[in-house]
Amino acid sequence: MSEKIKVAVLGASGYTGSELVRLLLRHPAVEIVALSADSKAGRTMAEVFAQFTPFALPRLVKIDEIDLAGVDVVFCGLPHATTQVVLKKLLADKPSLKVIDLSADFRLSDPAAYEAWYGHAHQALDLQREAVYGLTEIHREKIAGARLVANPGCFTTCSLLPVLPLLSAGVIENDPIIIDAKTGMSGAGRAAKEGMLFSEVAEGIHAYGVASHRHTAELDQEYSLAAGQPVVATFTPHLTPMIRGIYATIYVRLAHGADAAKLQTVLAERYRAEPFVTVLPLGQVPQSRHVKGSNHVQIGVVADRIPGRAILISTIDNLVKGASGQAVQNMNLVCGLPETTGLDQIALFP
Structure with missing residues (x-):
């Protein structure tokens, strides 16, 4: 892609959201254009996570304040049950969006299994049927053609x-x-x-x-x-x-x-x-x-x-690998980029 991918991170004030920001700041093909955190809307990322003090990042806003016209990919780090409602609206407003969802809302392909484990009926069944389980090394080909990728849990x-x-x-x-x-x-x-x-x-x-x-x-x-x-x-x-x-x-x-x-x-x-x-x-x-x-x-x-x-x-x-890194790995696939782009960090030791 000749132009940078415009990315929004929903739920940027949590650990997975901040980890996404950390990884995406060093991704050569990405521009972070929107960050949401309803409980901390109006604050800067540096006020929430001091490690981001040196970087110019968008101010945190509520989800409904994000202008989707300028967004190519959404990373969704919201609580389960919240995500399905939010994504149903976002994808209705802009069907061309690519979504990497880090919640549990779209990981189970069987609606009955979802209801049994999470205690309520799924609110976006069409999207649930469309979602691809995002275990990259196993479902790589399906992920590459997906609009909605359900990032796996860390234990799984x-x-x-x-x-x-x-x-x-x-x-x-x-x-x-x-x-x-x-x-x-x-x-x-x-x-x-x-x-x-x-x-x-x-x-x-x-x-x-x-x-x-x-x-x-x-x-x-x-x-x-x-x-x-x-x-x-x-x-x-x-x-x-x-x-x-x-x-x-x-x-x-x-x-x-x-x-x-x-x-x-x-x-x-x-x-x-x-x-x-x-x-x-x-x-x-x-x-x-x-x-x-x-x-x-x-x-x-x-x-x-x-x-x-x-x-x-x-x-x-x-x-x-249990959350934000695998999400970036999946975004690379969805966007036609080399899978390792922005993910070449060596482990921290000691």
């Missing part, structure tokens, strides 16, 4: 990438797939919550959403597509006292004739050409600190001491 991105190629190749069984995942505090958002106070979470760890976390629906959906038959995963998330990161330990049963080395080979071959996915040598274990601040994924495969089983370990930065 980390838990799908190690498993989907193995299900497709038939080298693991559909049951059981057990996911024990840890997340950093930024996954809970920026809003003040008593349970997120330092004294409430430091020096400890706890599970939450046990047997009921909504990301489970995405896992079941995508695992079932890869396997060609229904798959029901067991998923338990845990909150850990770190700021960034998702770390998933996944237990699988090997298919007849397969071993851990076969799993590592399948994953290494599948992701050999992927710029953001690294499959480690057999037995090597990834660490969350080695992907912090980057759009990278690291995956390890370890042979379980129990015959016929293996352990997969995957890690991402929840705000980058």
Whole structure:
């Protein structure tokens, strides 16, 4: 594209919104033309996030104050249930808009599944049917032609990438797939919550959403597509006292004739050409600190001491590959740009 892509970020005052701004400021093909944050409308981004003090950015406004005539792509970082109503209006007003949605509103293709997991009927069924699930490495071709991309959840991105190629190749069984995942505090958002106070979470760890976390629906959906038959995963998330990161330990049963080395080979071959996915040598274990601040994924495969089983370990930065970085990766595809554009950050260490 000869001219810069004009981008609006809705919900720019949250962690994913600010991470989008951080990435887009260094994207050579993008111009940020509008930023919304209803609760902080009228303020500058520098007043909300001091790291943006050196940069000239649009003032935060309410969504209905944005002039869509000057916008090519909208990133939507609004709460679930809000997004579907907002996007229904925006796309009616300007059908040519490209949308990358970071909420959960369009991730589930089955309206009944959405209603069951989120407790209300979907308010934009036509858009739900149109949306493409934005797990870039798996649905790249569909994403490139999409108007509305539903960015996956952070837990699901980390838990799908190690498993989907193995299900497709038939080298693991559909049951059981057990996911024990840890997340950093930024996954809970920026809003003040008593349970997120330092004294409430430091020096400890706890599970939450046990047997009921909504990301489970995405896992079941995508695992079932890869396997060609229904798959029901067991998923338990845990909150850990770190700021960034998702770390998933996944237990699988090997298919007849397969071993851990076969799993590592399948994953290494599948992701050999992927710029953001690294499959480690057999037995090597990834660490969350080695992907912090980057759009990278690291995956390890370890042979379980129990015959016929293996352990997969995957890690991402929840705000980058788990949210805003993957959103930019998808925007690049939608806009016909090289997929890695603006995403070449190396992990921060230490």
